[in-house]
Amino acid sequence: MAYLYNIFQIHQQSPKTKARTGTLNLVHGTVHTPAFMSIGTLGTVKTLTNKELKTTGAQILLSNTYHLWLKPGIKVLKQFGGLHQFNSWDGPILTDSGGFQMFSLRKNNISNEEGILFTIPESGDRIFFSPEQSMQIQTVINSDISLVLDYLPVEETNYKLNEQAIERTFRWSKRSKKEWIKLHQGKWIGSQGYDKSGKQNILFGITQGARFLDLRQRSAEMILELDFPGYSIGGMAMGPEPEESRWNQVDIQTSILETYKPKHLLGVGTPTDLVRFVGYGIDLFDCVYPTRNARHGTLFFELDDNTYTTERILQKKFETDVNPINPNSNFAELRQYSKSYLRHLFKTRETLGYRLATMHNLEFYHNLTAKIRQKINTGKFDEWWQKYKFQKNN
RNA sequence: CCGGAGUUGGCCGAGUGGUCAAUGGCAGCAGACUGUAAAUCUGCCGGGCUUGUUCCCUACCGAGGUUCGAAUCCUCGACUCCGGA
Numbered sequence: 136m137a138y139l140y141n142i143f144q145i146h147q148q149s150p151k152t153k154a155r156t157g158t159l160n161l162v163h164g165t166v167h168t169p170a171f172m173s174i175g176t177l178g179t180v181k182t183l184t185n186k187e188l189k190t191t192g193a194q195i196l197l198s199n200t201y202h203l204w205l206k207p208g209i210k211v212l213k214q215f216g217g218l219h220q221f222n223s224w225d226g227p228i229l230t231d232s233g234g235f236q237m238f239s240l241r242k243n244n245i246s247n248e249e250g251i252l253f254t255i256p257e258s259g260d261r262i263f264f265s266p267e268q269s270m271q272i273q274t275v276i277n278s279d280i281s282l283v284l285d286y287l288p289v290e291e292t293n294y295k296l297n298e299q300a301i302e303r304t305f306r307w308s309k310r311s312k313k314e315w316i317k318l319h320q321g322k323w324i325g326s327q328g329y330d331k332s333g334k335q336n337i338l339f340g341i342t343q344g345a346r347f348l349d350l351r352q353r354s355a356e357m358i359l360e361l362d363f364p365g366y367s368i369g370g371m372a373m374g375p376e377p378e379e380s381r382w383n384q385v386d387i388q389t390s391i392l393e394t395y396k397p398k399h400l401l402g403v404g405t406p407t408d409l410v411r412f413v414g415y416g417i418d419l420f421d422c423v424y425p426t427r428n429a430r431h432g433t434l435f436f437e438l439d440d441n442t443y444t445t446e447r448i449l450q451k452k453f454e455t456d457v458n459p460i461n462p463n464s465n466f467a468e469l470r471q472y473s474k475s476y477l478r479h480l481f482k483t484r485e486t487l488g489y490r491l492a493t494m495h496n497l498e499f500y501h502n503l504t505a506k507i508r509q510k511i512n513t514g515k516f517d518e519w520w521q522k523y524k525f526q527k528n529n
Numbered sequence: 530c531c532g533g534a535g536u537u538g539g540c541c542g543a544g545u546g547g548u549c550a551a552u553g554g555c556a557g558c559a560g561a562c563u564g565u566a567a568a569u570c571u572g573c574c575g576g577g578c579u580u581g582u583u584c585c586c587u588a589c590c591g592a593g594g595u596u597c598g599a600a601u602c603c604u605c606g607a608c609u610c611c612g613g614a
Contacts, residue, residue, distance in 0.1 A: 176565050197564075235564045243566085256566065282564085341564095372563040402564035423565050430568045431561085451558070481568090489568050 141328040142337060142364050143168075143397045143418075151517040153389055153416030156508045159365075159397055161227040161279040162334050163219065164194070168397065168418040169511075171409065171504045172197040172229060173497055174426060177206065178222040180497070181426060182490040185224050190465050191494055192501025195279075196224050197421045201233030201264070204272050205255065217277030229421070230278040232269045232311075234285035234304075234341070235402070238373070241289050248303065250284075266310040270338075274318045278336060282367055283311035285341035291373040297345045300370075301354040304343045305361075312338065312361055325362035326393065337364045339399060342388050345370050351384045355391035365397040368417075372403055382415055389416030406435065406443050406503055410523040413507050414516070425500045429492035432481050434460075435499040441522040443499075446474075448492065453478040466494050 145157045159166040173180045173188060176199040180188050188196070198218060207221070215221040218228055237244055237251045244253045250265030266284040273281035286303040288296035315338045316323050324337050340363035344350035358366065368388055371381060389398055399419035400412050409420055425435065432449045446453070456474040464470050468491060480488030510516040 172564095174565065181565085181568080199565080202565085231564050236566095239564090240566070285564095287564095367564080369564070400564090404563050408563075422563050423567085424563050427562060427565065427567065427569085431570090432568090433562080447560085449559090484568070486568075492568095 140326065140395050142324070143395065145395065147512045147514075149414075149511050149516045150514070152414040152520065153386075154413045154507075154511050154516045154520065155416075155418070156511045157397070157418060159227075159418070161195075162336055163225060163227045163279050166194045166227055166419075167508060169409070169413045169504055169507050170194055170419055171500045172419060172421040173500075174198075174421055174423050175222075175224075176202050178203060178218055178224075180493070181430065182486065182493045183497075185222070187466075187490075187494055188224075188497070189226075191497035192465075192505065193226070193497065195227040195229060197229045197231065198276070198278070199233070199236075200230050200269055200272050200276065200281075201236040201253075203230075203276060204233070204264075209272060209275055212275050217275065219277060227279040228276070229280040229399075229419075230273050230276055230282065231401070231421075232273065232282040232284045232341075233264055234269075234282075234287060234307075234369070238287035238289070246286070248306070266307045267314040270311055270314040270318055274315075280365070281315070281336065281338045283308040283338065283341050283363075285343060285369050287343065287370055287373075288345070291345050291370065294347055294350075297343070297347055297350050297370075300345075301343045301350050301357070304341060304354065304369075305357045308340050308358060308361055308363075312340075312363070323362075324364050326364070326396070328364075339363055339365045339367045341367045341369045341401070342392075343370045344384065344388075345373065346376055346380055346384065348383060348387055351387050352391065355388040359392065363396075365399065366392050367399040367401050369401045371400060372408075378411075382411060385412055385415045385417065405525070406500070407523055407525055409500075409503060410507060410520050413511075414520045420504075425496035426493055429496040430489045432492065434492055435496050436461075437499070437502075438526060441519060442524055442526045443503075444526050444528045446528055448474065448478050448488075449481050450478075460491060461495055461498070464495070464498060466491075466498070469495055469498075 143157055143159050145155045148155045157168045159168055172195050173193050174197050178198055212221060237246055243256060244251050250263055253262050253264055269284040284307050286300050286307055288300040290296050324335060329335055340358045340361055342354040342358055344354040397418045398416055400417045402422055403420055404422050432447055434446050434448055435443060437443050453474045458474055459470050460472055460474055460477055461469045477488055477491055510519050
């Protein structure tokens, strides 16, 4: 069946690793993979306009169901006919389902088999969130890619809790799919892809299993049954653990999930993570890392073909640094403004500083994924990927 | 000239006999950040070294004094502010 699959087309498969380039065909456009998705939780990548975001090389925006549900709320999103009209982003959008908020906001919610009861800190309101509701909201948002509501255990190192988590995630995925089909007039796009006339949004399944390889395996095997058009691998960077352990977790799941379907690694990661996990079969990434670090004054720089470093712009040594932020940037601002000036903007908490740093880091990330694609397409990925490393700046 | 209030570490500002090298905040220096309650958070922040939950110096305007012990009490002086002549 794989040869009919037209949601995702693989262009170049690396000979010795699972790395591949491809195109993901979505309602609002095509994404060249491996790709990094910038995070715009509330509909905006903090500090940037859509035009600036595109200049960084962004192909697809990630937003968040839970946060959009609270603000601006369903009513407003319905009035606009979806997030694309509301925030004027005309490219593809992937929405996270809100499952992660059960984990990140775990102090403010309780959950059971039915769903999650969130307490809103500002108002004290208690609101109930279920797989069905997440699907309804994402349908209103009109995401190109929606995610099922998954379940994350509160303790990432507890085997029993993680075993329960993969089972509940499976049941919630099932409910998500059922509701999704209902909301899309009975149409389901699975392993057969879609026909050319009926371009339609898609829903990804999610795997869990934390650091337990047998749970990772079972979670992936279970989710196969539901025949999603693509998969997100969840529960990855939840706590401290050895790098190899995480590589193995991803490796085992990408081995089980259909090769011809797109794989998304939720919430990862650092530049080295990206390169590494592409080698283990990941096509899509999303992470707060470049944007949050930007706002906190840490900028990413390429040193050479297989090394990157970071610079903390607030350091004293940049006080008199007349060099441009990035002489090779697509942004005239980053070619013109000096590091000294950028430090000054950060010191004085001028918003322009956060913007420039965000532009810079996202441009770095998107250049990195472009480089990964180029390495794969020219057959050089396999000899390069394990050499790619971070070097501390001094 | 008289009466009142005050003077604390780079700045602002707590502290009114020992547990005070002195709470906070700012500034400064350094670090963290992985499906964003994060333009946030953490550490250091008089000097020295053998870096000590009880080390050594120098410190709460200045000079004396009381006391086992003073940023804290007393005396005098300097300066600032507020009233009144």
